[in-house]
Amino acid sequence: MALTFFEKVLQVVAKIPHGKTMSYKQVARLAGSSNACRAVGNILNKNYKHQIPCHRVIRSDGTPGGYNRGENRKIKLLKKEGAL
């Protein structure tokens, strides 16, 4: 597989079911590092694909955090999907 953390994160995020949300910590954990929460955010920021539901990835506090397309976009999508 030789997947870098970068690839793993994308795969994990892509696995998030519709109407659900995961915290960066959870994603980082599944990606292989329990505390790479920072790296996860950084990766998603530089590599946002509409193929990747990055808007389903939020902070542990429940706050949406940020989004390349605008936080508003993220919040809207989550509400629409019923994640909130």
Added chain:
DNA sequence: CATTTGACGCCAA
């Protein structure tokens, strides 16, 4: 190779 960055997480004050 060394340094910087960043959509974070958790704790203490």
Added chain:
DNA sequence: TTTGGCGCCAAAT
């Protein structure tokens, strides 16, 4: 409750 600071990680420059 809110703010500030520290820790941790991987990619980018």
